[in-house]
Amino acid sequence: MTVQHDPSVYERIQAGEQFQELRRRYRSWAFPMTIAFLVWYLLYVVLSGFARDFMGTKLFGNINVALVFGVLQFVSTFLIAWAYSRHAAAKLDPIADELRGATESRDEVGEGAK
């Protein structure tokens, strides 16, 4: 069911420029974004604990900062998820497909696989 590749195949791909670019594009997007949304979320939790007067400020009607801040966490989650799917489809998937395609077609002629 699964094609077993010679370990050296992976090392060769890993060392290649294309893979390094894929890795850079993935990490340089996912890592800073993870830190950003965690900080944004923790800011919200810390303010909920320690800045209740500020969170209780009414903005309009009975809608206060706490509620708006909470709903913004939903909005940011949806937006980040959407942005990631766009980034992945445009910047990551094509390289991953190419790398996989190149190796798998070699498999068919019996070069890369054992």
Next chain:
Amino acid sequence: MSHETLSTILFLVFVALTLAITFWASRNTKSAADFYAGGRSFSGLQNGLAIGGDYMSAASFLGIAGIIALSGYDGFLYSIGFLVAWLVALLLVAELMRNSGKYTMADVLAFRMSPRPVRTAAGVSTIVVSIFYLLAQMVGAGALVGLLLGVHSQAGKVWTIIAVGLLMIIYVVFGGMKGTTWVQIVKAVMLMVGAALITLLVLGKFGFNLSGLLGDAATQSGKGDAFLNAGLKYGTAAQGTWGKIDLISLGLALVLGTAGLPHVLIRFYTVPTARDARKSVLWGIGIIGVFYLLTLVLGFGAAALVGSKTIAAADKAGNTAAPLLAQKVGQDIFGDVGGTVLLAVIAAVAFATILAVVAGLTLASSSSFAHDLYAHVFKRGAATERQEVVVARVAAFVIGAIAIALSIFAQSLNVAFLVSLAFAVAASGNLPAILYSLFWKRFNTAGAVSAIYGGLISAVVLVIFSPVVSGSPTAMRPEMDFHLIPLSNPGIFSIPIGFLCGYLGTILSKEYNASKYAEIEVRSLTGLGAERATGH
């Protein structure tokens, strides 16, 4: 007809439908990939619904609506952690895990390590986390049925727990991942439709004026504007600074725990490619996000229309807020019959919810037992696929039976804290091991084993000496007092401990395998050599 009878009939319809699905699925469940991963043939949308079905437990449906109805805003705070957590899964875990693993969480951890110690640790952690979660759900089921069906006798609760346990065993033993996934899809659709319907009726009563609804909720709660802000349940003024640190500790465990929960992780294996895993998490985030926004309206709506006093009188924890609200809006809009019907519908949805979640947990723990402990630790990888599936089925039966027995024993104890403990263990032990495995070149066997045991043990020990186990009126053993730590949630300590143990274990061991790291890195990012879907 009483709402109890109608609920029972609706619930029996759900049981009949899911059993039919299970027996259909059992005929298509032959190979190990079928049993563990549903043949990897679910679409992104189907798995997204199943993610919702697996994740939106009765604790989050009835529990969060109940916390909001009684303590206001704090319930909303809870749900935000549950949602944001999915970004960790989306950005860092889902696709890479789908590409490099096979059936269980341990497949990724053991990829470049010495398999026996790592699989033992991962198997232990998986089973412990799943059993904690299962116990909380099943004890909750016993109490819930009492409330919703008017069964208040001890024997009635015991029989409910046994019935829930037997059904979950049947789903998993016969249906495997395929059957369990379909049960979760059906449940997710029922839950979303039910919650959306009640939400629309509630909003309609307030002329779609959210501010008006919040104002009435604050007034009816008797707590005024404080009801619309944090601090009535978590980090209250009376608890002082430790209470607020406890709130942050809870928030950390919620946001980091999801991507380390074994029953969540195995969902990524049920789709054909990493891209479908991504799609399924996107669907999952949409479904779960909308659901928690609905529970916000349900919780505040229950406070406004039913009143916090009535809700607290029916159940101290507020678990019947959503059903009572359904009855109230049904009555107001459609008369007595409407109230009865809506209450029955929501009660039936709540049972369906419990069943789907416990089935997912049983599947995760029995898969890990068979694939990690039996096949790789006891048999050292020499078990056949057929043997593995037989063992997995037996394990589902045994784990289910143990869960039933423990739940009956624990039903008079307050075990609600076990859900947040499960998240804390997942965040402290499993998540560091997974992230290091995927991203840290140097990570090795000693690191993986130290991270898992370090996180697991520190979280459990911290909780044993916390006010949720002893020394407070709401503790599991209120009559005893051996608590040493003022925090109910261990995450703020145990998560750094888990990461630190993983780091120290790694650098103190010389083991390092560059070519295996090349393999997992290339596989996880490109999908090269990833497990394929099985065709039927």
